[in-house]
Amino acid sequence: MTGLLDVLPAQVALSVAPAGTKRKYAHTLEWLQLPRENVWVGVHSAKANAMARALLEARMLTGLPPYDEIVQEVKLAAPRLAGPVSRVDFVLQDSCAAADCHLEVKSVTLAATTQDGARVALFPDTVSQRAQRHVTELTALAQQGGRAALLFVVQRGDCVAFAPCKERDPEYAALVAEAALAGVKLLAAAVTLDASARRVRYCGQLPVLLDYSLLDAGALAEAGRGAKRPKAAAGSSEDDED
Numbered sequence: 001m002t003g004l005l006d007v008l009p010a011q012v013a014l015s016v017a018p019a020g021t022k023r024k025y026a027h028t029l030e031w032l033q034l035p036r037e038n039v040w041v042g043v044h045s046a047k048a049n050a051m052a053r054a055l056l057e058a059r060m061l062t063g064l065p066p067y068d069e070i071v072q073e074v075k076l077a078a079p080r081l082a083g084p085v086s087r088v089d090f091v092l093q094d095s096c097a098a099a100d101c102h103l104e105v106k107s108v109t110l111a112a113t114t115q116d117g118a119r120v121a122l123f124p125d126t127v128s129q130r131a132q133r134h135v136t137e138l139t140a141l142a143q144q145g146g147r148a149a150l151l152f153v154v155q156r157g158d159c160v161a162f163a164p165c166k167e168r169d170p171e172y173a174a175l176v177a178e179a180a181l182a183g184v185k186l187l188a189a190a191v192t193l194d195a196s197a198r199r200v201r202y203c204g205q206l207p208v209l210l211d212y213s214l215l216d217a218g219a220l221a222e223a224g225r226g227a228k229r230p231k232a233a234a235g236s237s238e239d240d241e242d
Contacts, residue, residue: 004032004043004109013040013193031155031193040193041109042155042200048107049089051153051191055202056090056103062205063187065101065147067092076102076137086137101147101185104134108154108188110165112220115213121154121188121206122165124172135175135184142183149185150176154206157192163209167221177210 013031017023030044042048049072055061056070071091092101110125124131138148152162166173180186190203214220 004034004041010035013195013198015044031195033195037111037158039156039158040195042107042191042193043109045107048153048155049105051200052089052103052105052151052189055189056092060202061151061187061189063185064092064103064149065094065097067094067101069093069095074102076141086134088134088138099145099147101149102138102141103149103151104138105151105153106131108152108162109156110168111156111159112167112217113215115215117215118161119159120209120212120214121152121156121159121162121190122168123152123162124165124169127169128172131169132172132175135172135179138184139175139179139182142179148179148183149187150179152186152188152208154188154190155192157190157201157203159190159206161209161212162188162206163212165220167214167217173210180210 011033012029014027015030017026017028028044030042030047031040032043033040053070053072056067069092071093072089073087074091076086076088088102089105090103092103094100106123108121108123110122111119112122114120135150138150142148154162164173164176176186186208188206188208190206191200192203193199194201
């Protein structure tokens with residue numbers, strides 16, 4: 001959500017922690033309305049996994065292999081890279097198939113305008129070594145005969161497509177292209193906040209673009225230079241951050 005808080009003051013949607021919950025603050029920032037675009041953007045990245053699970057349970061995502069069981073937060077066994085053991089967000093198991101499908105979820109908040117005037121959702125919003133590691137691991141898995149997929153949950157309703165953001169993280173964009181060639185499935189699904197009904201609504205799947213051209217590419221790249229993700233809170237791991 002790099003840069004989104006630069007638009008303050010703005011309308012927000014908050015959730016309230018249940019009574020008796022032990023936490024520092026009673027409220028959580030969930031959605032933020034961008035005044036210029038007049039669009040709500042979901043800024044609670046951890047909610048992307050909950051939305052993804054709901055879509056998986058409802059069998060609303062096309063492009064995935066068949067599955068009859070959904071297992072969440074599974075450590076990647078092999079193949080993997082040197083360093084910390086990664087956890088994949090979901091493993092989709094099919095009792096009739098020899099190989100499970102490993103699915104990684106990413107929360108998307110950034111958007112820009114293409115040369116033809118269309119709005120495209122972009123991830124990541126700054127350089128993300130964690131995201132690079134995850135896609136590299138999924139690529140290795142696919143290259144060794146496994147099944148793997150990336151699901152980008154676009155938490156805004158004004159986009160008609162999704163693309164890995166070469167302006168903010170060119171290495172990640174290149175790795176996603178490699179992953180696609182290796183057989184990793186690339187999916188994008190959009191959700192939006194219906195503020196009047198106080199509900200999050202599913203907008204449908206978006207096409208994934210590996211080649212695109214932006215009107216404001218230079219400005220987008222410049223704004224992303226030097227941007228850093230916040231450090232994980234004490235007691236949490238890097239894999240808790242999106």
